[in-house]
Amino acid sequence: MKYHIIxxxxxxQNCSLIWCKQTGxxxxxxxxxxAERVRQEVAAQGVMVKKIWLTHAHxxxxxxxxxxxxxxxxxILGPHRADAPLLxxxxxxxxxxxxxxxxxxxxxxxLKRGVTLTLGQLSFSVLHCPGHSPGHVVxxxxxxxxxxxxxxxxHGMIGRTDLPGGDKATLIHSIQNKLMPLSDEIAxxxxxxxxxxxxxxxxxxxxxxxxxx
Numbered sequence: 001m002k003y004h005i006i007x008x009x010x011x012x013q014n015c016s017l018i019w020c021k022q023t024g025x026x027x028x029x030x031x032x033x034x035a036e037r038v039r040q041e042v043a044a045q046g047v048m049v050k051k052i053w054l055t056h057a058h059x060x061x062x063x064x065x066x067x068x069x070x071x072x073x074x075x076i077l078g079p080h081r082a083d084a085p086l087l088x089x090x091x092x093x094x095x096x097x098x099x100x101x102x103x104x105x106x107x108x109x110x111l112k113r114g115v116t117l118t119l120g121q122l123s124f125s126v127l128h129c130p131g132h133s134p135g136h137v138v139x140x141x142x143x144x145x146x147x148x149x150x151x152x153x154x155h156g157m158i159g160r161t162d163l164p165g166g167d168k169a170t171l172i173h174s175i176q177n178k179l180m181p182l183s184d185e186i187a188x189x190x191x192x193x194x195x196x197x198x199x200x201x202x203x204x205x206x207x208x209x210x211x212x213x
Contacts, residue, residue, distance in 0.1 A: 184197065
């Protein structure tokens with residue numbers, strides 16, 4: 001598996017280009033904006049975008065999804081159906097943050113717990129991890145020991161719950177029951193900021209340490 005991180009917009013959101021080395025088939029994960037720049041980065045890598053995957057429906061993760069799906073003629077997969085109200089309210093989200101309006105849209109396919117996504121010879125398990133938003137999902141490649149995390153867990157932090165659809169108790173439950181049972185050596189790429197490992201966060205993340213005291 002190969003990946004390339006493309007931080008986009010004023011939110012410094014980690015749009016991720018991931019691809020199968022054997023086939024060159026790629027997915028764009030959470031293309032939050034700057035569609036032209038994303039297209040240039042994809043062209044520079046010489047891969048074939050086949051799918052767009054969304055972890056959740058906040059504007060900084062979906063802003064360029066529809067435009068890029070139309071450009072590449074590919075489907076949008078995810079998030080979980082529970083985020084449908086957030087996709088419907090995208091114009092209101094944009095007004096709240098004072099950014100250019102993103103029209104409402106719906107994905108081609110909703111995702112749910114237990115679904116497996118394939119990309120060339122790669123397989124990703126979908127974990128439904130609500131809390132930051134009701135329909136938040138993460139993408140786990142067990143063979144590569146790698147998770148595309150979205151805004152559930154960060155290096156030294158956990159996701160915000162003061163945004164539309166957020167609930168702190170639900171987020172903590174997701175982290176404790178969906179992520180912490182996984183092995184320490186799993187690397188993850190969050191929706192913002194640097195990569196980390198589950199083991200590092202288990203031992204050092206002050207938000208997680210507070211839960212165990």
